[in-house]
Amino acid sequence: MRLKLAAAAAALLLPAVTAATRAVAATPPLLPADPAGTSVVLASPPSPHWVWVNDVVFNHMPDGQAILVDGDSGRMLGMLNTGNMFARVVLSADRKLIFSPETYFSRGTRGTRTDVVTIYDAAKLAPLSEIVIPPKRAAIMPMMAANDLTDDGRFLLIYNFTPSQSVSVVDMQQRRFAGEIETSGCALVYPTGPRSFFSICADGAFLEEQLTDSGTLAHSQRTAKLFDAVHDPLTEKPVRVGDTWYFVSFSGQIQPVTRTGQGLRADPPWSLLQPVDAAQHWRPGGLQQLAAHAASNRLYAIMHQGDLATHKEPGPQVWVYDLATHKRIQRIMLKNPAGSIQVSRDAQPLLFATFIGSTTLDIYDGLDGRHLRSVTELGTTPTVMVTP
Amino acid sequence: MRLKLAAAAAALLLPAVTAATRAVAATPPLLPADPAGTSVVLASPPSPHWVWVNDVVFNHMPDGQAILVDGDSGRMLGMLNTGNMFARVVLSADRKLIFSPETYFSRGTRGTRTDVVTIYDAAKLAPLSEIVIPPKRAAIMPMMAANDLTDDGRFLLIYNFTPSQSVSVVDMQQRRFAGEIETSGCALVYPTGPRSFFSICADGAFLEEQLTDSGTLAHSQRTAKLFDAVHDPLTEKPVRVGDTWYFVSFSGQIQPVTRTGQGLRADPPWSLLQPVDAAQHWRPGGLQQLAAHAASNRLYAIMHQGDLATHKEPGPQVWVYDLATHKRIQRIMLKNPAGSIQVSRDAQPLLFATFIGSTTLDIYDGLDGRHLRSVTELGTTPTVMVTP
Amino acid sequence: MKHMDLLTERLTRAVAQRSSRRGFLGSLGALMVGAASLPLLPVARGAQPPAEKDHASTQDPASCEYWRHCAIDGYLCSCCGGSQSTCPPGTEQSPVTWVGTCHNPADNRDYVISYNDCCGKSTCGRCLCNRNEGDSPLYVPFQSNDYDWCAGSHSDIPYNCSTARIVAPAR
Amino acid sequence: MKHMDLLTERLTRAVAQRSSRRGFLGSLGALMVGAASLPLLPVARGAQPPAEKDHASTQDPASCEYWRHCAIDGYLCSCCGGSQSTCPPGTEQSPVTWVGTCHNPADNRDYVISYNDCCGKSTCGRCLCNRNEGDSPLYVPFQSNDYDWCAGSHSDIPYNCSTARIVAPAR
Numbered sequence A, B: 001m002r003l004k005l006a007a008a009a010a011a012l013l014l015p016a017v018t019a020a021t022r023a024v025a026a027t028p029p030l031l032p033a034d035p036a037g038t039s040v041v042l043a044s045p046p047s048p049h050w051v052w053v054n055d056v057v058f059n060h061m062p063d064g065q066a067i068l069v070d071g072d073s074g075r076m077l078g079m080l081n082t083g084n085m086f087a088r089v090v091l092s093a094d095r096k097l098i099f100s101p102e103t104y105f106s107r108g109t110r111g112t113r114t115d116v117v118t119i120y121d122a123a124k125l126a127p128l129s130e131i132v133i134p135p136k137r138a139a140i141m142p143m144m145a146a147n148d149l150t151d152d153g154r155f156l157l158i159y160n161f162t163p164s165q166s167v168s169v170v171d172m173q174q175r176r177f178a179g180e181i182e183t184s185g186c187a188l189v190y191p192t193g194p195r196s197f198f199s200i201c202a203d204g205a206f207l208e209e210q211l212t213d214s215g216t217l218a219h220s221q222r223t224a225k226l227f228d229a230v231h232d233p234l235t236e237k238p239v240r241v242g243d244t245w246y247f248v249s250f251s252g253q254i255q256p257v258t259r260t261g262q263g264l265r266a267d268p269p270w271s272l273l274q275p276v277d278a279a280q281h282w283r284p285g286g287l288q289q290l291a292a293h294a295a296s297n298r299l300y301a302i303m304h305q306g307d308l309a310t311h312k313e314p315g316p317q318v319w320v321y322d323l324a325t326h327k328r329i330q331r332i333m334l335k336n337p338a339g340s341i342q343v344s345r346d347a348q349p350l351l352f353a354t355f356i357g358s359t360t361l362d363i364y365d366g367l368d369g370r371h372l373r374s375v376t377e378l379g380t381t382p383t384v385m386v387t388p
Numbered sequence C, D: 001m002k003h004m005d006l007l008t009e010r011l012t013r014a015v016a017q018r019s020s021r022r023g024f025l026g027s028l029g030a031l032m033v034g035a036a037s038l039p040l041l042p043v044a045r046g047a048q049p050p051a052e053k054d055h056a057s058t059q060d061p062a063s064c065e066y067w068r069h070c071a072i073d074g075y076l077c078s079c080c081g082g083s084q085s086t087c088p089p090g091t092e093q094s095p096v097t098w099v100g101t102c103h104n105p106a107d108n109r110d111y112v113i114s115y116n117d118c119c120g121k122s123t124c125g126r127c128l129c130n131r132n133e134g135d136s137p138l139y140v141p142f143q144s145n146d147y148d149w150c151a152g153s154h155s156d157i158p159y160n161c162s163t164a165r166i167v168a169p170a171r
Helices: A006-023 A059-065 A275-279 B007-023 B058-063 B275-278 C002-012 C028-030 C067-071 D003-014 D026-030 D067-071
Strands: A004-006 A050-055 A064-070 A075-083 A097-105 A111-120 A126-135 A147-148 A155-161 A165-172 A176-182 A186-193 A196-201 A206-211 A218-221 A239-241 A243-246 A254-261 A263-266 A282-284 A288-291 A298-305 A315-322 A328-338 A340-343 A352-353 A359-365 A373-374 A382-386 B004-006 B049-053 B065-072 B075-083 B097-107 B108-121 B126-133 B148-149 B154-161 B165-171 B176-182 B185-193 B195-202 B206-211 B217-222 B239-241 B244-248 B253-260 B263-266 B283-286 B291-294 B299-306 B315-322 B329-336 B340-343 B350-354 B361-365 B370-377 B382-386 C074-075 C096-104 C110-113 C116-118 C129-130 C159-164 C167-168 D073-075 D094-106 D109-115 D117-119 D128-130 D157-163 D165-169
Touching: A050 A352, A059 A064, A059 B058, A064 A097, A075 B206, A097 A155, A111 B097, A126 A165, A126 A176, A155 A186, A176 A218, A176 B291, A186 B382, A206 A263, A239 A288, A243 A288, A275 B195, A288 A340, A298 A328, A298 A340, A328 A340, A328 A352, A328 A359, A328 A373, A352 A382, B049 B350, B058 B065, B065 B097, B075 D109, B097 B154, B126 B165, B126 B176, B148 B185, B154 B185, B165 B185, B176 B217, B185 B206, B206 B263, B206 C116, B239 B291, B244 B291, B291 B340, B299 B340, B329 B350, B329 B361, B329 B370, B340 B382, B350 B382, C067 C096, C067 C110, C074 C159, D067 D094, D073 D157
Parallel strands: A075 A097, B075 B097
Antiparallel strands: A050 A064, A050 A382, A064 A075, A097 A111, A111 A126, A147 A155, A155 A165, A165 A176, A186 A196, A196 A206, A206 A218, A239 A243, A243 A254, A254 A263, A282 A298, A288 A298, A298 A315, A315 A328, A340 A352, A352 A359, A359 A373, B049 B065, B049 B382, B065 B075, B097 B108, B108 B126, B148 B154, B154 B165, B165 B176, B185 B195, B195 B206, B206 B217, B239 B244, B244 B253, B253 B263, B283 B299, B291 B299, B299 B315, B315 B329, B340 B350, B350 B361, B361 B370, C074 C129, C096 C110, C110 C167, C116 C159, D073 D128, D094 D109, D109 D165, D117 D157
């Protein structure tokens, strides 16, 4: 009763199908044979309602993954295998490519270390090529600022920690490593333009970096001390709207940092908390604790009740603010506590929420906060999310 | 309040410790500083009560592992990272080395595949060297017969499936790949002597292989059909005592296969089941479903109640038999259902039990069946166990 | 108790399907029946007795009870970015495979179904489904679900999920 | 509710220890507080309020409540084949590390404790313990538990577990 079938042999069975179809003409038509050897090709560019859920896979870090989900249907669309100590994928400016800084060892957890930026076709989720980079990628808790693209999509910036601090610059147009920029005392990458980004420093300053067209350092300048890194530190997990990066402090102060023609400017801070909120010990927290929706000028923050040492805890609510007025306009009661949130970029946005200690992705209406659907069995330890 | 300390700097603090000790001479003595940079070295040869729990890590197969546990204390002693589609470690004849057939891809799940036998120091759990072998290792549900040593420990035999069937022979004395033996129609490796092993065949025969001193094939011969592979197949998970391999069929018939000067001999079969057991639908099952204790001439079998298609299900009991009389001498009620069992080789044996769907190792007295202790948080999907 | 009920149910009903199957993860699914707790792995819904399977689920490709899955063993590609007959993006359908015969209640016909693995990425991890009968040991490879059939693919052994393709009506 | 009780308890008690800490897995442990279900990961016992910690556990190196663990963050090497000061076989103790100050109730003294990672194998997976206060963002590396400090070891970034070595009495 069992047949060994090579895919090519399936075609040979077609005459039998046809004959059988004739024989049962009076009954419903026979279901046709399926082709063999086919794989899904995704729409390109992607839907704005898709989301990449990055997963460092804490208990088995050699098998890091990024998982693509359609927020409208709740269907998993595919995945990438992304190696050791994976942070997150970066999408090309036209969304047709995926750039993934990855680390491999020749024997899984030992042997020769090789760091690469793998370039994937976003429709086929298949590797197109890779660029070898210095084996210095920071091994950190995954966060968005681990790596990012300059605004024109030309240069991929990757934070290194060996424990010396630097940034690798990779030319994604010429597909070559362009150089390394030393950033002692300063961490991570926050793009501000086609040839500029900044890092955040231990002394409360920012380090502004200007690149040449070949990706080398044109010049750098350090701002004055703009925040208090000791008593109420800004988290390193801000979100960006236009020329402004919105940082939040442990206590819930928003510190906007704006790129101007004269360099970075710290705008007046404002608080997520009313006095009554502070009295109830509400506080922002999480791994990807903020999200922003540029079109409606909204900021989303995961909130929980806790003391100063709880700045990474998940929260049961997301509070939504109007960035123009700094007023809270909504409190979203979450279906499950969230440590990570992300919002789609379109006019009818979705709000995505997950938590590194769960394997569920909850999807909400980004405007009215209604829970729309949940996706289960998703990943192992989901970290940060990326929307097209 | 925080200090950056390099290990070498710790010694510089010793004068301070001494001074502090004098100042509090009237109170209990100060606890001494711990040395830096030290790692445990295990006893060699290992205790007979240690057990290797092999783990294929189903949900993240690039990070296969073998975990060493001391059955007397229930302590985890250490682990090895063993790559993709890991089957199990093999211990050298003197127990001072560990041989591990492993598969790696240059990019985790893609790129160049390299298969190696890694040789580990059993006291340091560190790789000493590796032997590259053809990238043909069978990707199978882990089982003991995936790879094994000839009786003198000279040659490591590794079952290949590409889907062509063969056996790689690796010379562990000269540390080189010795050759490949084609075994079409026959699978796995069951050693029978210093230069001989057999495979089990789809037609109910066995394929006996004799090696030369250089590890090439001296000659092979196929037995007559010795079992019914269709109506009541023998599982491929037998255990060995002396010159006899004890196979068990789906229905619970024991088929001993003995190596003689004239080749393999099938001894008369006998049943694990009394009629009352059969009436209650008792049946052997599991991934590592049998264990044997040579010193007491006992056979252990995981038993459950189920139909014919349940030959891989875990069981709530282990039944123990006297191999001389074929009488059941004990029923051990397990603390947790077991899919895998193993017994230590010493005169006061321990019985180990685990299950691929759990992360608990249960340890029993191998003679009276008492539950002694359980080890939790052990692995991800534990498969087969190896005792020194 | 539930386990024993299930086994009793199995023992007393006729084995209607003796179709073949494939899929490396098969024995994992089989072993999971009767497990008290399964921290990492979804329960193989194929373990449910037929009485619990409603008609709708037999027509849902993302359900273990989907009619084509009568002999499947592995993660369902329909939950992983593919479909019942197509692999997820970036994975390759294995050319060597095994077939079963399944009954479609919607047209009351039997079809030959080929269970092709999708290869080249690590396991999808969603919708583990194990509906297997007639499994043989490894020495009968083409009746054994303990092989990773991706071994026959260009992508080599990394296994992602399994499809269930209609090949032809059964005669 | 339990979560809220815990937070309330935390808010109302004085923060006795402001010691530093290290350990890449820190934020994982922190995030786990309040999670409804944690299928893969053990609960960080450090989240228990002090009232639940008995004296015996403060002297047990395999316990999260062990006195030296006041600022630890990661898998306890005592559960992984090492000890509170020694790495498991085959792993290398990272030379670059961070220190905390912990109180030993047995001799009523404070000690400087160094939390050295053991590197070169993948995570041990047993006895995750997170007792952290005073964590800073990544831009203050030597106060941040979001780095994998194995980055400074010869074995490179694979992280197995964490030790808690006595360096000296605190002054």
